[in-house]
Each structure stands twice: as structure tokens, then as C-alpha cells.
Amino acid sequence: MVLEAERWLELRRFRVLRDAGASISEISRETGLNWRTVKKYLENDGPPVPPMAAPRPSRRRQVIEPFVSVIDAWLRAELLLKASVIHERLVESYGFTGNYQRVKLYLQEARPRIAQELGYTPSELARLHRRFEVVPGAQAQVDWGDEGAILAHVGIAKVYSFHMVLSYSRDPFVCFTTSQDLATFWGCHRAAFDHFGGVPGSIVYDRCKTVVRRHVAPGKAVPLHPEAVAFAGHYDFDIDVLAAYRPTGKGRVERQVTIIRDHVLAGRGFSSLTDMDNAFSSWVPIRRRTTHRTHGEVIGVRARRDHAALKPIPARPYLVTDRHLRHVGKDCLIAFEANLYSVPATKVFHRQLVEVRASSATVSLHATVPDTHGVTLLAVHPRALGRGARVVDPAHWQALPDGHTRATTSGGHYPDPADELAARRRRGPGARSLPFLLARPDAAQVEVGYRPLTDYDQLTGTGPFS
Known part of the structure; x- marks a missing residue:
């Protein structure tokens, strides 16, 4: 069929001869083709249509x-x-x-x-979404990354990466932690603000439990965590919570998680979290020299405008604490995160409800009702690492019995029973002396009456009858 199409294209050049009055025989001799072939193709208006192949099953x-x-x-x-x-x-x-x-x-x-x-x-x-751009300093986006057992060889089972990206310039910040708890999460925010030199106007989050108090139905107002509200109020930024299942709303930071893994972590070995943080700090100048494919500018140049528009950082930092209620045990210890912390015995009682305020470094214990001076603080301890630790201040147990008044004897000298009897009589009837009751020589002086068994048989009528 391909050959026939080529012949048709060749014969088209001689159509003018046909139009000029040349016969089919003359054209056949000129082209070297059979006269029937010449006639077939010159009389058709177009090339032959190849037969359609039968559809093959997919x-x-x-x-x-x-x-x-x-x-x-x-x-x-x-x-x-x-x-x-x-x-x-x-x-x-x-x-x-x-x-x-x-x-x-x-x-x-x-x-x-x-x-x-x-x-x-x-x-x-x-699955479609609206692309948006913001003005300098207006927005940042936050997300977590799970880096797994990258430090398992040094005894750290799990490592997480905290990411914050300025939306206008795509300038990144990353720090690595071993926890995603409330105090760590907002502590990473303070480190990010120091890195950028200011606070953005708003920060975009997904519905993580450190920001959202509880999940609600779509379209309902999202209740924020009280500590998140307090932290945002102190640093003067707005919390923007995405709708459920809409990761494209913070695509800038979602992409940043992958970039950090490829450019900072991949193919490298680390011995501590500090080494990982230093690797990111060394990579930041390289990133800022890069021209971003979306906004088409050098990230570092655009970042300078972004940083200049950020709000100033307050002089006094806000320390976020994770708050819980716990009961005091009989041993004046409070259980928190599988660890025990002591409270003063003179200020609490058994089963008293105490508030635990845990920061990233300390655990402070507070009474739910202030004392006469308006003070609620009972004790402050360093936060224990791991599980099963007991953090005790010895001063908290000073008012408790320590057993120093208990005394024992292993024999040798025993008091005179006559003296004990005289002393018991002086104490009055019904009084008993523990040494008198327990000492074997004293027991030996007690007179015991004996009675024949036949007397009991006669009383019960069960004895032999004569």
C-alpha cells in the first residue's frame, strides 16, 4: 500500500500531460508503468485508502x-x-x-x-486548585516531616523535621527534633522567627492536634488549641487552618519537605540532631542563590524583601506549656508521661488534683487553688527523658516519717518480770506492755491451771459409765 501511494504521488506530476491531451499509453511509456495502473490512478481524485485493520482486543x-x-x-x-x-x-x-x-x-x-x-x-x-501569590511578609506555611530512624545508630529511635517556608520568597527554615509535642512545636516557631528575623502576618497549618483542639465537620468553625491562641496573640500573627484533606493549600512547604530530604539528608550520615541542623544551615546559602521556577527570581533577593516586611519579634518570649491534671499519690509523687515527680508533703494531700505544666525543658506542678498568698506553684523539676524515671527533691519528703523511731532487739537482756508487773499495775488495769507480752521469760512466769480430762467428760456426758 505504501508503494501504491508513492506511485500515485509520482503520477500526479504527469496529470498536466493528461490535461494537455496526452494519451494514457504515452504517459505509461513515459513513466514505465502499466497503462492499466496509469489509468487507475489518473482517474481517481486521491490516494488509495488503506484498509482498516480489525481492532485488537486490549x-x-x-x-x-x-x-x-x-x-x-x-x-x-x-x-x-x-x-x-x-x-x-x-x-x-x-x-x-x-x-x-x-x-x-x-x-x-x-x-x-x-x-x-x-x-x-x-x-x-x-483535584483542581487556585494558584495564589502573596505580598512580602504576609504568610508562612508550616508542616512536619517524618525522617524515621536516621539516628537509630546513636540510640535515637525517631527523628522529625519541622518546616516553615515564607510564601512570598520560598525562603526555608528547618530544624530537627525527637518529638512533635506542644512545647516542641511552638519552640520550633521561636527558632524559625529568629532565623527569619521577624514574624509573618499569618501562618498556614493543617489540622494537627497542637493547633486544633478537636476536629469538626466540614464548613464548621475550627476550635483552636488555647496555647496556640495564646502563642499567636503574643507574637501577633493569624492562624490559618486549612480545610480537611486539602494539602494543596500549603504546597510550598509540602514541596520543601522533599527538597530538604534530597539536598540535605540524602546520602549523608549524622551523629546527632545538631549535625543535622548544621547541615541545613550550610545548605541555606546554596538555596538562596537558586532562581525559583515559579516566581522567576533569585530566592535570596526576594527573601530580603520578605524579611524586611516581617513584624518584629517581642522582647519577651512566650513559653508554651502542655497542661494536664494529675492526682497526688500516697508517696507524694505525681505520674506524668510514665515518669514520677515529687511535690512537697506539707502542701498536698492524697488524691489531690494538681496541674502539670510541661515545657520542653521543665515540668512545673501547680495547685488548682491558690494559697493565702495567691501562689499555686508547688514544685519545678527538669523534664525527664525517656520513661520510668523518678525525679525527687529530698526536701519534699522531710515532713514524712522516716522510721528512725523504730527499735528492735535480738535477745540478751530482758526486763525483770516483777518490774514489768509493777509497772503495769501503775499504768492501770487493761494496760499491756508489749515487751512483757512478747518476751519468752515473761511468758514462762504466767501460771497455767491444769484439769483432768475426766472432768470434761463428766460435764459433757460423753465419758465411760461404770
């Missing part, structure tokens, strides 16, 4: 076809069911032998169709 359709009804039923029940979940269920329950891509390609066709059947908005629209 391998993808062959593999997925037996499971189409099952997948469609799942989509009707949950339109946004993930392809990975569908593939997992097919393999586990239905013996599906295809790979994940087969399921994913089918869902690209099936999901819009099912959405149209159910009258839903197409799922493709739900």
Missing part, C-alpha cells in the same frame, strides 16, 4: 474485564475510593493478577462515568 481490558462490575459497585458506594485500595482488595479477595496501573487506567474512564450516573461533580474538578 490487554488491559482483558485483565480488568472480569472485575469491572465489582469496581463499579465500589465506586457507586464511595466515588473517591483510591486506586491502591481497589487494587489491594481485588488481589486479596478476588485473585486479581494484574498490576496497579491496570486498575488506575480503568478508573480514569470509570470514575467520571459513575460520577455522571450519580449526579456528582466530576472528580477531576475536585
Whole structure:
């Protein structure tokens, strides 16, 4: 068929001869082709149409076809069911032998169709988002990264990375921690503000428990954590909480997590969190010399405008504390995070409710009701690392019995029983002396009466009768 098309293109050049009156035989001799071939192609208006090949069955359709009804039923029940979940269920329950891509390609066709059947908005629209830019100093975005057991060889089981990115310039900050608790989270904010030299106008978060008090239904007002409100009020920035399942709302910091792993952590060994922080600090100048692909400017140049527009940092830092209520034990110890902390015995009683205020470095214990001087603080201890520690101030136990009045004897000298009897009589009837009751010589002086057993037989009538 290709050869025929080439011949047709060649014969088109001689169509002018045909139009000028040349015969088919003359054109055939000129081109060297059979006169029937010349006639066939000169009388047609276009090239020959190749025959359409019969459609071959798709391998993808062959593999997925037996499971189409099952997948469609799942989509009707949950339109946004993930392809990975569908593939997992097919393999586990239905013996599906295809790979994940087969399921994913089918869902690209099936999901819009099912959405149209159910009258839903197409799922493709739900994945779109509006791109936005901000003015200098207006916004930052925050997120956590899980770096796993990168320091397991030095005894640190888990490492997390805290990320803050200025939205205008994409200037980054990262620090590495072993915890994601409340005090650590807001302590990382203070370090970020020092790094940037100021405070942004607002900070974007997802719905983490250190920012959000509890989860609510979509469209409802999100209740913020009291310490988050206090911290934001002290540093004068607004808290912007994203809607649920909308990570694209903080895509700048989401991308930053991957960049740090690729450029700072990948292929390197570290011996401590300080080494990891130093590696980031060494990489920051390289990052600031980079031209960002989105805004098209050098990050460091744009960052100078960003930093200049930030709000000043307050002179007095706000120390966030994680607050909990605990009961006092009989041993004047309070349990917190599987560790024990002491309180003064003279200021508490058993089962008293005490407030624990835990910062990243200390644990302070407060009474729920102030004393006559308006003071609630009972004790302050360094925060224990790990579990099972006992942090005790010896002064807290000074008022408790220490057992120094207890006395024992191992024998040798025993008091005179006559003297003990005289002393007991002086103390009055009913009084008893513990040494008198316990000493064996005293017991030996007690007179015991004896009676024949026949007397008991006669009283009970069970003895032998004569």
C-alpha cells in the first residue's frame, strides 16, 4: 500500500500531460508503468485508502474485564475510593493478577462515568486548585516531616523535621527534633522567627492536634488549641487552618519537605540532631542563590524583601506549656508521661488534683487553688527523658516519717518480770506492755491451771459409765 501511494504521488506530476491531451499509453511509456495502473490512478481524485485493520482486543481490558462490575459497585458506594485500595482488595479477595496501573487506567474512564450516573461533580474538578501569590511578609506555611530512624545508630529511635517556608520568597527554615509535642512545636516557631528575623502576618497549618483542639465537620468553625491562641496573640500573627484533606493549600512547604530530604539528608550520615541542623544551615546559602521556577527570581533577593516586611519579634518570649491534671499519690509523687515527680508533703494531700505544666525543658506542678498568698506553684523539676524515671527533691519528703523511731532487739537482756508487773499495775488495769507480752521469760512466769480430762467428760456426758 505504501508503494501504491508513492506511485500515485509520482503520477500526479504527469496529470498536466493528461490535461494537455496526452494519451494514457504515452504517459505509461513515459513513466514505465502499466497503462492499466496509469489509468487507475489518473482517474481517481486521491490516494488509495488503506484498509482498516480489525481492532485488537486490549490487554488491559482483558485483565480488568472480569472485575469491572465489582469496581463499579465500589465506586457507586464511595466515588473517591483510591486506586491502591481497589487494587489491594481485588488481589486479596478476588485473585486479581494484574498490576496497579491496570486498575488506575480503568478508573480514569470509570470514575467520571459513575460520577455522571450519580449526579456528582466530576472528580477531576475536585483535584483542581487556585494558584495564589502573596505580598512580602504576609504568610508562612508550616508542616512536619517524618525522617524515621536516621539516628537509630546513636540510640535515637525517631527523628522529625519541622518546616516553615515564607510564601512570598520560598525562603526555608528547618530544624530537627525527637518529638512533635506542644512545647516542641511552638519552640520550633521561636527558632524559625529568629532565623527569619521577624514574624509573618499569618501562618498556614493543617489540622494537627497542637493547633486544633478537636476536629469538626466540614464548613464548621475550627476550635483552636488555647496555647496556640495564646502563642499567636503574643507574637501577633493569624492562624490559618486549612480545610480537611486539602494539602494543596500549603504546597510550598509540602514541596520543601522533599527538597530538604534530597539536598540535605540524602546520602549523608549524622551523629546527632545538631549535625543535622548544621547541615541545613550550610545548605541555606546554596538555596538562596537558586532562581525559583515559579516566581522567576533569585530566592535570596526576594527573601530580603520578605524579611524586611516581617513584624518584629517581642522582647519577651512566650513559653508554651502542655497542661494536664494529675492526682497526688500516697508517696507524694505525681505520674506524668510514665515518669514520677515529687511535690512537697506539707502542701498536698492524697488524691489531690494538681496541674502539670510541661515545657520542653521543665515540668512545673501547680495547685488548682491558690494559697493565702495567691501562689499555686508547688514544685519545678527538669523534664525527664525517656520513661520510668523518678525525679525527687529530698526536701519534699522531710515532713514524712522516716522510721528512725523504730527499735528492735535480738535477745540478751530482758526486763525483770516483777518490774514489768509493777509497772503495769501503775499504768492501770487493761494496760499491756508489749515487751512483757512478747518476751519468752515473761511468758514462762504466767501460771497455767491444769484439769483432768475426766472432768470434761463428766460435764459433757460423753465419758465411760461404770
